[in-house]
Amino acid sequence: MTYASIPTPSPHPPVPGRVLRSPIGLAHAVTALLGVVMVADLLIVAASLNMRAMMGRVASGGTVGFDDGELSRADYAMAGSVVLYGIAMLATAVVFVVWFHRVRQNAEVFAPGALSRAPGWAIACWFIPVANLWIPRSIAADMLWAAQPEPRSRAPRHRGLLNAWWGAWVWAIVFDRYASRTYDDAQGVEAVRDAAGLVAVSAGFDLLAALLAILFVRRLTAAQHEKALAGSAAPGR
Incomplete structure (x- = not known):
């Protein structure tokens, strides 16, 4: 889907042949996939807390009623939820990068030649x-700035949301590596119990990052859509 040609005012000459393309469909796909990621995070939290509780009971000597099958099921639940998360994240990453490139191309139409990096950087x-x-x-941040109504201010709208999402995402990555390595290296009942707790916390951080990502995707998509409609409806521009 493409919007009508919008001659937006800019001190830079327009890029020949470049038109606005609606990011709404891709945004819906990204939102849905991020929802699946959040479900996977919740499953990881549940599996991790279950493992932590079981290891806690073993550590305290409460092994009555336990069998190897129950422990195996808890371990399979951990592994299965992590595999589901990995698949969901891979699919989400692919569609997110496509959406990211689409909105960057639109930003070039809104502010041709005024952004710090070429559209190809949105993928690379x-x-x-x-x-x-x-x-x-x-x-x-450049795309948020380009999507603002004219005249643009230096501080783009929704920059606080951008910073919150980005900070949460980076922290979730760092903490996940720490928690995953700790769990993989855990030896002994108490070490597995503590590591499972870290994995649950890590999944919680990732869930927050995914939620903030959804909000950011929706805000930037809505901002571009509103600017496109306002530009196409404005006579004599």
């Missing part, structure tokens, strides 16, 4: 180790 930035922890955020 995610695959650069270490730098992918801050370059995508700067691109997102």
Whole structure:
């Protein structure tokens, strides 16, 4: 879907042949997939707390009624929820990057030549180790700025939401690596119990990051959609 041609005022010449394309469908897909990620996070929390409770009972000597099958099921629940999360995250990442590139291309129409990085960076930035922890955020800030009504202020709307999402996402990544490594290296009942608790907390952080990502995707998509409609409806521009 493309919008009508919108001659938005800009001190920079427009890019020939570039038109606005609606990001709404992709935003719905990203939102739905992030919802699946959140469900997977909840399953990880449940499986981790179950494992923690079982290890706590074993550590306290309360092994009456336990059998190897119950412990195996708890372990399978941990592994299965993590696999589901991995699949959901992979699918989400692919669609999210497509959406991210779409809104970056739209931003070029709203503010041709005025943004700090070329549209191709909206894809490439995610695959650069270490730098992918801050370059995508700067691109997102540019897109928020470009989506503002004219005249644009230096501080884009919803920057607080952007910062909250990005901070939560980076923290969730760092904490997840710590929790996962601790759980994988855990030896002994008490170590597994404590590590399972860390995994549950990590999934909670990831759930928060996914929720904030949904809000950011919806806000930026809505801002671009509103600007596109306002521009196409404005006569004599």
